[in-house]
Amino acid sequence: MEFLVIILSGVLFATAIYNLLQKQLLRIIIGTVLLSHGAHLMILTMGKLKRGQPPVLTEGVTQYTDPLPQALILTSIVISFGITSLILVLAYRTTQENKTDNMEQLRGNSNE
Incomplete structure (x- = not known):
C-alpha cells in the first residue's frame, strides 16, 4: 500500500x-496545488500507513x-487552502x- 502511495506522490510531484x-x-x-497534495501524501506515507x-x-x-x-x-x-485562495485572487x-x-x-x- 505504501508503495502505491509513493508512486502516486511521485506522479503528483512530476505533474x-x-x-x-x-x-x-x-x-x-x-x-x-499539486505540489502541496504530493507533499501531503509524502508526509502521510512517512508516518507508516497502519490500518x-x-x-x-x-x-x-x-x-x-x-x-x-x-x-x-x-x-x-x-x-495550502489559504495560500491557494490568495494566489487565485492575485492571479485574477x-x-x-x-x-x-x-x-x-x-x-x-x-517575444511573442
Whole structure:
C-alpha cells in the first residue's frame, strides 16, 4: 500500500513540476496545488500507513497509529487552502489589470 502511495506522490510531484514550468498563470497555480497534495501524501506515507489501529493509547492496546503525521497533514491542508485562495485572487487581479495571463508578457518580454 505504501508503495502505491509513493508512486502516486511521485506522479503528483512530476505533474506539478511540469505545470510550474508553463507560461500560463493558471497552470502555475495548478502546479502549486499539486505540489502541496504530493507533499501531503509524502508526509502521510512517512508516518507508516497502519490500518485498523487506534491513533491513541488506551488500556490493552499495544499497537497504535502515530497521530502526528495526520495532525501535520491537517494543518498543511488548511495552510495550502489559504495560500491557494490568495494566489487565485492575485492571479485574477493580475489578469484583469494586464489583460493577459502569459508570464512572458507579464515579465515585459515581448517575444511573442
